[in-house]
Amino acid sequence: MSYQSIKEECLAANLALPRTGLVDLTFGNVSVADPERRVFAIKPSGVAYDALTVDDMVVLDYDGNVIEGTLRPSSDAPTHRCLFLHFAGIRSVVHTHSRSAVAFAQAALDLPVLGTTHCDYFNGPVPVTRTMTPEEVGGAYEWETGKVIVERFAGIDPMDVPAVLVRNHGPFAWGASGAKAVENALALEIVADMAIKALSLNPAAPAAPGHLLEKHFSRKHGAGAYYGQAG
Template identity: 60%
Template sequence: MAHYKELKREAYEANIALPAKGLINLTFGNASAVDRKRGVFAIKPSGVGYDDLRPEDMVIVDFEGERVEGKLNPSSDTPTHRRLLTAYPQIGGVVHTHSSHATAFAQAGRAIPIFGTTHADYFNGDVPVTRKMTPQEISTAYEWETGNVIVECIGNIDPLDLPGVLVNRHAPFTWGVSVAKAVEVAVAVECIAQMAIMSLQLAPSLPQIETELLTKHFQRKHGPNAYYGQKPPPT
C-alpha cells in the first residue's frame, strides 16, 4: 500500500546503513521505524541478505504483532522491537546489531565503562548490560522477554537519555527519536566499546570519567542548554 512507502524507505535506509558502517556481518542485525499515527512499524524481513534487500521488502507490523503488509516473515527479533516501541512512545526506531566490540562486552556480561568524552556525548554513564535471562524467559516468548529485560534495565530513566543497552550474552540494542538516530547511536556504541577495551588494556583499573566532564559533554548535546549542532537537539 502506498501510504507505507515512506516508512518502508526510512526502515530500509537504516537497515542497509548497518553493514555499510561495519556494524553487521551476514544477517546479524535489523532496524525498525515506527509510524505512531498509524500504530505500525516497518522492519527488516527475517534472514534476507543486505545485498538483496529492497525497500518494498520491509514488513509492516502493528503493535499487537500482526503483519499488516508484506509477504515475507518479519525479523525473528520483531517482538523485541515491538516491546520497546510500545513501551516508549518517545522513540521513533530501534536498531539491533552484533557489532564486534560491543558484543564482546555483552558476551562478557560487562557494561561499557564510561572513560571519555566520546562516550559522554551519547550516554550519561556506562552503557549498561542487562541481567541474564532466566531459563523460563528463554523457553517461552524469548524475543519478547528480551525486550522485557531491556525495559527492566532502563528502569525509570528516559530512554532518550539512555539510548542503548547491551543484552547479556547477546549484543547491543539502540534507539532514538528516529531510526536514523538509533543507527547513529549504534555507531557510537561500537566506537566507544572499541576505545574502552583498549583503555582497559592500557589501564586495567581505570576509573570512570570525572563527573563534571561527563555532565558537561552530555549536556552539550542533551537538554535545555545544549549548544552542539545547528539547533537545539530534539531531546
C-alpha cells in the same frame, strides 16, 4: 493507507548498517515506527542486505500482527515491539552483533563512562541486562528479551542512554529516527572499542568525572544544547 514513508526510512537505515561495519552476514536489523498509527516497519528475516528493496520491508502493528509485506519479519520483531510500547519518544530500534559491544555483553559488564566520546552520546554507563531464565528463553524468547531490557531501564531514561547490552547476546540501540538510531548504534560500537583498548592498558582506569559527563552530554542534548548548527 500507505506505509511507504516508514518503509523507505527503514530500508535506508538497514542499508546503512553494512556501510558502517556494524553487521556481518545477515546479523542485525532496524525498525522504524509511526507511533501515532501504532505500526512499525522492519527488515525481513535472513535476507541479505544487498538484496533488500523497499517492498521487502514488513509492516506490523503494535499488537504484533503483520499488516503489510509478504516476507517473514525479523525474528527480533517482538523485542522491537516491546521497546516501542515501553520507551516513549523512540521511533527506531537497531539490533546488531557488533563485535566490541558484543564483547561487553558476553563479559556481562556495563560499558563504563571513560571519556568524552561516550559522554557525547550516553548520559551514563550503557547497562547490561541480567541473564535470562530458562523459562524466558524457552517461552516467547524475543518478547521476553524486550521485557528484560525494559526491566533493566528502571530508573534510567532511555533517551539519555539510548542503548543496552543484552547479556550473552548483543546490543540494541534506538533513537528518534532510523538515521539517529543507526548513529547511536555506531557510537556504541566506537566507545566499546575505545573502552576495551583503554581497559587493556589500565584495567583500573577510572570513570570520567560526573561534571565532565554532564557538560559533554548537555552540550549536545536538551534545551541548552549548543553543539552543531541550529535546525
